[in-house]
Amino acid sequence: MKKAVLIIFAIFALTGMSYADTSYTPDSFKKAQENGEKILLHFHADWCPTCSIQNKSLASLGKSGSLKGIHIFKVNYDKEDALKKELHVTAQATFISFYGTVETGRATGLTSEKDIKEFLDKNLISLTLKDQLRLLSASFANMIPPEKKKVMDEATEKLRISKLTDNALKVGQKAPQFSLKNSYGKMVSLKNLLKEGPVILTFYRGSWCPFCSAQLIAYQKHLSSFQKRGARLVAVTPEKPDLTSITHEKKKLGFDILTDNGNELAAKFGLVFGVPPELKEIYKEFGVDLEKTQGNPDWNLPVPATYVISRSGKIIYAFTDVDYTHRADPQDILNALAGIK
Template sequence: MKLQDKLDALRSDFENGRFPLVPTQAQLEIMQRATQSLIDSRQADNALEAGDTAPEVTLQDADGNTVSSRSLLSQGPLVVTFYRGVWCPYCNFDLQALEDARSEIEARGAKLVAVSPQTPANSRKSQRDNKLGFAILSDTGAAVADKFGLRFSLPDNLIEVYKQFGNGLTKINDDPSWVLPMPARYVIGTDGVIAYAEVNPDYTRRPDPFDLLPVLDRLRAGAPA
């Protein structure tokens, strides 16, 4: 089953009460309005895109090791996915789909990492629960997401819904700001130039990871991505 098919089924289950957490109609409407408001803001239009130079970043992985984009790019192209956190089932399906594609990605000489505002402890849980063979890097305050143009602040009414669901992002992220990255996926060439970018303010919509493979093939062949 394609990733988007799984996400569509998840959304249907959630909205129709076939999910462990059953939202009220009022909660659903707040969530839907918040997503539509982010879409309407056109913030995604200002995110980094193919042809832009990616910022150099240094972050820590879930075990406290320092990881730099420069070091990763010295080994080959880099696939970066921005991950909202352990609490988001859509995001976890996304990570699982990336893990399914990881061997094909690595066979093309690329590295795969996720970037999330959550704490290292929560990233370890994400890696364990989703059986990941790639690192989740901690982006405190979504500072790196901001460099990519992805960081946004949750509206107050959505914050209240998340609290009602038990998703206390201030604790999960160890940050008081209630900010998240828009889901996004990038392929960065060894020259630091972005070869592929997919940004969607609707967190229920994700590209299939296997769509990355032709981009990586072109980079490997030295052709324009």
């Protein structure tokens, strides 16, 4: 169990890659689920003509880039009786999609590229950020021992009761100026960013957080839409640059990640809280050591928050939530940008 949790807290290493097509083994499938990957199981048989057509369609979709980020497992229908029983599969030529440990869809007999792509779009590729966070939460709940999940949920509830976000900066207030280094040591300032247009400023906890990873990836997918509205997106985290550079490169992000040493900027926005001792012990057991990732002994984190700042420096959109499974939806950000005159 500890190993499983360590994996789910890791960076989604396969995100953004070309698709993977491998033969099914119980261990590899389990690892992909624990990694929070987008998975397609293809139950096939060598004697099945429908399966052969499906293989050709999948190969063609793969060449066109339509399967990017999906891990496909070819399951031998005649040999994997245990998996068939577990998943209640009664026919070859069956597709089952998973987001982590959560099944998102299944279909039997699809053969055309169009039909297979529509199935994948609906159940894996076109999942909204809200969909992904919901599925991650369900997958996460399956991975975490109940007693530890209870401590984590109680910590979130205590934050809610504390009304921490009541004191966070709100719409209409001025955003504090800042100058922070990006992943490669370049200084980035709000003043200079605002010269180019409105700024989307998002705070996240760290690369160890799968919900943060899903958020960054979703924002990357919407980056061109943000840019068409003249906006610059920057992410802020208390993690050290050697870790943010890994995140930046692995996720192929087209926006800066800035290191907020000691959560100083997050504190100015009213977003910082201290990790309680009981949660600190659980994090350490899961392999998350904030002292190492942040380079200080404080064990502080920002609550998830996203702001849209107009060129005048005024906040025109603010999302803050003590629940780490919630994030600002890209469409809400676009709506805020559309309202700028």
